Amino acid sequence: MTLFILAVLLGAADAGGCEGMVEARGDQAMGFSHARTAHHFTLTGSGGTILAEARSPSDSASRDAIRTHIRHIAAAFAAGNFEMPMFIHGRTPPGVPAMKRLKDRISYSARDTDRGAEVVVETSDHEALEAVHQFLQFQIEDHHTGDSLEVSKSL
Secondary structure (H helix, E strand, C coil): CHHHHHHHHHHHHHCCHHHHHHHHHHHHHHCCCCCCEEEEEEEECCEEEEEEEECCCCCHHHHHHHHHHHHHHHHHHHCCCCHHHHHHHCCCCCCHHHHHHCHHHEEEEEEEECCEEEEEEEECCHHHHHHHHHHHHHHHHHHCCCCCCCECCCC
């Protein structure tokens, strides 16, 4: 049985199924569909942002679920709890150990947008900033968002 499960997982990885697994675990953990929403991550000089929005302006169910999720994430991260991204990605994302250790040097605030919400992550600590950027770069790559891996000059 264990060999069968391993073969299925390896087959999924070979077929590009890892991305699908991340999305499936994300849908389960976050309470809204990746297909009906868009995620974006931005690196800034003071930290970055995690944005989730409904693709359709009329999708109030996704918008409301996103807002609830973003408020939960901002509070959890501020407390040093990164269980959700660890579950979604099936591993500890880069930057998380330092973000946990330096949690008192990083602020997380939730802000609503027209179609969802964002977490604004800010720090003035160099080590914490480096960890936040590692975390956000990993999110960009693992979610295949196409967002820039560089620090934004406009924010």
